Amino acid sequence: MAKQYTNKLTPEILAGFDKSPFTDEQLAEMSADARAIVEEQQEFHRQHPVTGIYHIAVAGSLTRRGGVADEFNPDPDKGCKILRFDETWASVLTECCTVTYPDGSTARIITSAGVNTR
Known part of the structure; x- marks a missing residue:
């Protein structure tokens, strides 16, 4: 892992x-x-x-249970982006972004930086 x-x-x-x-x-x-x-x-x-x-989570980040954070907007000119070491851009994830798990299930991120905004 x-x-x-x-x-x-x-x-x-x-x-x-x-x-x-x-x-x-x-x-x-x-x-x-x-x-x-x-x-x-x-x-x-x-x-x-x-x-x-x-630490911030970006698209492609792995979760503890093996999920992968989904890229919600691949356009490098839209949203807040981070330039990764491999020279590709990844979105910074916030509330409402999704994670996809190996079994195909998904989850929605409901908190950011340890703070529940609901």
């Missing part, structure tokens, strides 16, 4: 936020102004640490 994600903030995830997106070589090649901006952002992040994380 594919990796399942939760919204748990693990030590591994927190450690990833502490790692600079820039290598030492990239920092050395930056102008002084650019490095100053990077340092300001790093200081801001030290003063405002991550305290929660919420």
